[in-house]
Amino acid sequence: MQTVALIDYGSGNLHSAEKALVRAATEADLNRTITVTDDPAVIAAADRIVLPGVGSFGGCRRALYARPGLVDALREAVSERQRPFLGICVGLQLLADTGLEYGPHAGLGLIPGTVRQLSVSPGQKLPHIGWNDVIAVGHKLIPQTGDAYFVHSYYFDAADPTTVIGSAHYGCAFPAALAKGNVAGTQFHPEKSQAFGLALxxxxxEWEPE
Structure with a gap:
């Protein structure tokens, strides 16, 4: 049985994410244990890791680094052990080199890029809240286009276009999902995206990165 560590650092809709992961594993007939944790030892030893995030880039970053040993454990699992990793919303944004929300903040640097504010059209409001099409490029995590639920004002401006595995549009085109090696993330909330999110x-x- 594989363990999926859902990181608890005081940010993110953990209850909904946990329920969605349990349901997705059941529907896919996968033998997985979903563990909500901030224990570095559990995270370092996990088979897969999910990092949620709700709020500002800087606030989530501070909360993450405030847990002693958590970031080191995450890096050990992801960079050294090459465990599959999924960031959700701000959990995706934290993978960037830099976030510009309320001033520049260093990210984890796991996928090259900068987190910037959406450039909306006149009459469009921020944050972008609601359902939007995700245009897929055929990656194993998102093999086809679907409808997903977003809540965000900032987006991940990828330095390498080949890391973008799904895109959406609100005022401007932006990456809805990215992946590099064993590291992936979604700007949308799969736990709120019904069948499309559960499938992801x-x-x-069961993703085995190449």
Whole structure:
């Protein structure tokens, strides 16, 4: 049985994410244990890792680094052990080199890029809240276009276009999902995206990065 560590650092809709992961594993007939944790030892030893995030880039970053040993454990699992990793919303944004929300903040640098504010059209409001099409490029995690739920004002401006595995549009085109090696993330909330989101979570829990 594989363990999926859902990181608890005081940010993110953990209850909904946990329920969605459990349901996705059940529907995909996968033998997975979903563990909500901030224990560095558990995270370092996990087979797969999910990092949620709700709020500002800087606030989530501070909360993450405030847990002693958590970031080191995450890096050990992801960079050294090459465990599959999924960031959700701000959990994706934290993978960038830099976030520009309320001033520049260093990210984890796992996928090259900068987090910037959406450039909206006149009459469009921020944050972008609601359902939007995700245009897929055929990656194993998102093999086809679907409808997903977003809540965000900032987006991940990828330095390498080949890391973008799904895109959406609100005022401007922006990456809805990215992946590099064993590291992936979604700007949308799969735990709130019904069948499309559950399918993605199920694929993540059996994903074997190349």
């Amino acid at each position: 979570l199920g694929r993540f829990m």
